[in-house]
Amino acid sequence: MSHDTLTPAPPVAGRQSGRLAGFGTALGSWDAAIVAGLVAAVLVASAAVPNFATGRNAQFLLLDLVPLALLALPMTLIIVTGEIDLSVASMVGLCSSLMGQLWLSSGLSLELICVLVVLLGALLGAVNGVFVTGFGLPSLAVTIGTLALYRGLSFVVLGDQAVADFPADWTAAVVRPIPGTSIPVMVVPVLLLALVFGVVLHATPAGRALYAMGNNSEAATFAGVSVARTKFWLFVASGAVCGLAGLFWTLRYASARGDNATGLELTVVTAVLLGGVSIFGGRGRLLGVVAGVLLLGVVRNALQLADVDANALTIVTGTLLIASVVLPNAVRDIRARLHRRRQHTRVTAP
Amino acid sequence: MSPDAGTITSPPLLVLDDIAKSFGAVAALRGVHLELHPGEAHALVGENGAGKSTLVKILAGAHAPDSGRITLDGEPLLLRGPADARAAGIAVIYQEPTLFPDLTVAENIFMGRQPLRSLRRVDIREMNRAAEQLFARLGVRIDPARPARGLSIADQQLVEIAKAISFDARVLVMDEPTAALSGVEVERLFGVARSLCARGAAVLFISHRFDEVFDLCQRLTVLRDGAWVSSDPTADLTVGEVVRRMVGRDVDSLFPKQDTVRRDTLLEVRGLSRAGVFSDVSFHVRGGEIVALAGLVGAGRSEVARAIFGIDPYDTGEVRVAGRVLPAGSAAKAIGAGLALVPEDRRQQGLVMELSVERNATLVRRGALARLGLLFGGAERAEARQWTRRLRVKTSRLTAAVGTLSGGNQQKVVLAKWLATRPRVLIVDEPTRGIDVGTKSEVHRLLSELAGEGMGILMISSELPEVLGMADRVLVMHEGRLVRELSRDEADETSVMFAATGQGATA
Known part of the structure; x- marks a missing residue:
């Protein structure tokens, strides 16, 4: 009987779903395009930029990408729900300052300090979360506010001094490569965390809820999703990951400073959007974001090696950000138009 | 009602002749014929997908017909866009009015053509006065200076109608205007429609509610699968007969x-x-x-x-x-x-239009379908397939966005989503x-x-x-x-x- 009731779809539905399938592959092909872009960037840089294709550069490139990759993970989930967290770089800075101040004056063990810093990061994220979900304020405005606030606090905590006397075995550990390779050990925990965020987003009930609320939070509410609570915990997660990134940043450069990671939020948002996540929420995949992080890292690294100055790097990042917002929409429009034209000629041609 | 209410002999005001419109390979309209006479309320009925909306969009100037002729007062009429339709005196009132919620009622009516004082300042007093006059003509009382936000849907429609008559609309198309109205509000709307007809305008009324169709309209046109079926005086028809013509069978x-x-x-x-x-x-x-x-x-x-x-x-x-x-x-x-709640507003509350049929159908059950906290495609697919089959949802694929389905099938997906929770x-x-x-x-x-x-x-x-x-x-x-x-x-x-x-x- 199931075959009887599943009558062949009427031509209208078939035609529409055909168009929609095109839509789907357009989005799927964004991932493919980013991966292709990544491969192309690596090949071009290897051929054209001296010292790019060396083990030592690969190690530095990947180390540089660790904070960016970490911050991009919660950012992806937050943008999928239609919110944004622009305070991430400032939270990294404040966590770094606190780590320095605690090491300088508290006498606590470094292990305990690390735990405290991550908890502090979660607390900073919770403050964002309360303003966004408790008071119902737009996350864009709230996190621009805390971007300034947290950065200011990180100078209050540490002044303009730098704390550098961290134990050498700790600072060496975070930059050490996996024996026999030039891949830093730190890549492993980052990949594990990416796997966790990927599974949450793509294969859990919570992930389904994130896409639902990103597209239509009212319908999500009617389906029993606690929109505010979910978003609150995402901001907390973002803060905790900033704490982790703060630890890494401090130990890698053996320097706790108030201005650590300044401006990193721009790069993080760029990588996420470049990875195919829609700034309007409700769309995007974590795999694309990982590719986006790598692509951005390769491009920036290659330009740095080619002695392009820092201002030009910012210009490149900004351009990529705008391109990754504009291009997916443009591609979708062009595809839809071509599709219509093709159908039109098919109808009128004979 | 005059005895010859159904047999109007005056020359038609607006004629659509042999109108055809295709989207891709799909013929939405095939050789549709429609005549509107001055002073007439004319019903257009048909199942969802029969082509009513396409016809309305052609009249509104939003779609250009592939072939066929439109004549107004015997003159050929070319509608290249909404501005042409407005200039020709055709106004369309949709089921869900599209007012600017933060502007006043009067500002909404005169958007883009506000009366001006010196230095291009808007003459608010004159604008409110003009709006009040329009409402007086309609016999309704709405404060022109209040913001549109918070008006009932019925009042919002009346504001749209006031806007239409301020353009001297001679053809008023109402696309399911009563779907969200209660009985009293429907009566008031019909009163307004009748007074417009009495002034020589023609009303094209689209509705699924037969009691209203027979109450308001003198003639009735049936569309089925994009084709014209019949146009007759309502006095010669029964509900059963109309339904038979709409669906092509007894229901x-x-x-x-x-x-x-x-x-x-x-x-x-x-x-x-x-x-x-x-x-x-x-x-x-x-x-x-x-x-x-x-x-x-x-x-x-x-x-x-x-x-x-x-x-x-x-x-x-x-x-x-x-x-x-x-x-x-x-x-x-x-x-x-x-508990399960199938909400009032399907598009805003019932479904996430951008997501697939499958995701929508299993959204509430997402927790129950997980194994060890993880969801893999199979469980959701099987659940969605079971319930969409049981409710006979017509969709080619479960991965199609639910927004591409017809209204009736969307509602079935909402029901499926809630019935799945037993x-x-x-x-x-x-x-x-x-x-x-x-x-x-x-x-x-x-x-x-x-x-x-x-x-x-x-x-x-x-x-x-x-x-x-x-x-x-x-x-x-x-x-x-x-x-x-x-x-x-x-x-x-x-x-x-x-x-x-x-x-x-x-x-």
Whole structure:
């Protein structure tokens, strides 16, 4: 009987779903395009930029990408729900300052300090979360506010001094490569965390809820999703990951400073959007974001090696950000138009 | 009514002749013919997908026909865009008005052509005066200086109509304007439409409600699958005949509820109040029964449903499901207790239009379908397939975005999504609004079956035939209070409408 009731779809539905399938592959092909872009960037840089294709550069490139990759993970989930967290770089800075101040004056063990810093990061994220979900304020405005606030606090905590006397075995550990390779050990925990965020987003009930609320939070509410609570915990997660990134940043450069990671939020948002996540929420995949992080890292690294100055790097990042917002929409429009034209000629041609 | 109301001999005002329009390979309209005479109210009926909306969009100038002619007063008319339609005196009122909520009523009416004083300043006083004149012509009272936000849908439509007549519209197209209106509001709208007709305008009225069609219109055109079927005076037609022509076969326009065994009380609401919205609402629903919540739009029915389901808070009172108190303010807890709510606004509340049929159908069940906290495609796919088949959702693929389905099929997906939770009590808010006759009777049959299986059903409906055909008991709300309870035998159009308009004894 199931075959009887599943009558062949009427031509209208078939035609529409055909168009929609095109839509789907357009989005799927964004991932493919980013991966292709990544491969192309690596090949071009290897051929054209001296010292790019060396083990030592690969190690530095990947180390540089660790904070960016970490911050991009919660950012992806937050943008999928239609919110944004622009305070991430400032939270990294404040966590770094606190780590320095605690090491300088508290006498606590470094292990305990690390735990405290991550908890502090979660607390900073919770403050964002309360303003966004408790008071119902737009996350864009709230996190621009805390971007300034947290950065200011990180100078209050540490002044303009730098704390550098961290134990050498700790600072060496975070930059050490996996024996026999030039891949830093730190890549492993980052990949594990990416796997966790990927599974949450793509294969859990919570992930389904994130896409639902990103597209239509009212319908999500009617389906029993606690929109505010979910978003609150995402901001907390973002803060905790900033704490982790703060630890890494401090130990890698053996320097706790108030201005650590300044401006990193721009790069993080760029990588996420470049990875195919829609700034309007409700769309995007974590795999694309990982590719986006790598692509951005390769491009920036290659330009740095080619002695392009820092201002030009910012210009490149900004351009990529705008391109990754504009291009997916443009591609979708062009595809839809071509599709219509093709159908039109098919109808009128004979 | 004059005896020759159906046989108009004046020359037609607007003629659509042999209109065809295709989207890709799909013919939305094929050789449609339509004549509108001055002073005439003309009904356009057909199932969803019959081509009514396409025809309206052609008249509005939003779509250009592939072939065919449009003539106005015998002159060929070329509509290249909405501005052309407006210039030709064709105005379209949609089911959901599109006003700017933060502008005043008068600003909405005169958007883009406000009367100006020196230095290009808007002459607000003159604008309000002109708006007031328009409302006086329509015989309605709306404050031109108030913001459009907060106006009822009925009032918003009247503002759109005022806008239309300010353009000297001679052809007024109303696309399901009454879908969200209550009886009194419909009467007022019809009064306005009749007075426009009396001034020589023509009204094209699109509706699924036959009582209104026969009440307002002198002639009626039926479309089926994009093709013209017939145009006749309404006086020569019966509802049964029209339905037969629409669907091309015989259909019970309403599927009356079967008698069922009453079981235990499943939903009990005691003294539920929310300041300024509803007060002291008490009732119960037993397994196997369909209880209708009737009343005018704005009487607070949907608000009560939302409060029961935990979407909105309430101040005092108590909700019990199967004897146990349900904590307020949590939809997740309400779902856990066995409640399901098919909301009023399918597009905004019922579905996530951008997501697939599969994701929508399993959204509420996402937790239950997970194994060890993880969801893999198979479980959701199987669940979605089972329920979309059971409800006969017409979709080519489960991965198609639900927004690409027709209204009736979208509503079936909403029902599938909630029935998959196997609820004890199903609350349906306007379950058949804006869906075609065939799907409507399917939904009615389904509700009847579910009650037969022991589910308790609370049905909010503004359509009296639906209330009277389906309900075992009818609760009537008026201005936030439950004013009357009628048994199936007591309930008829008069008793329900009396209570809904606040006349008669309080129960």
